[in-house]
Amino acid sequence: MVNVKPREAVNMLESDGPARRREMFAQHLRVNRTRLFGYIHALVRNLADADDSFQQTAFSLWRRFDAYDPSRRFLQWECGVARLEAANLLRTRSRDRPPSASPS
Secondary structure, X not given: OOOOOHHHXXXXXXXXXXXXXXXXXXXXXXXXXXXHHHHHHHHHOOHHHHHHHHHHHHHHHHHHHHHOOOOOOHHHHHHXXXXXXXXXXXXXXXXXXXXXXXXO
């Protein structure tokens, strides 16, 4: 992971251009990928759903990266976003399931 003190990270996020921000985001995501995927898989309990949720989480993290507070650990922030995305996926999956047949 990038070894940057919180105040330095804030300065980098505020002053660096888009290319540096993309690099920081990609590096953070790459370092935490395995742990984040494992967390998501534990939430959704299905490998295909975990993959879908991971992709959606990565997209959401990128969209929200401007809101990231560098004084927090990146993995904590990722897991918070992942929890919301997993809940959305599970809610959608349960809504899309056909009703079970009632016993006669």
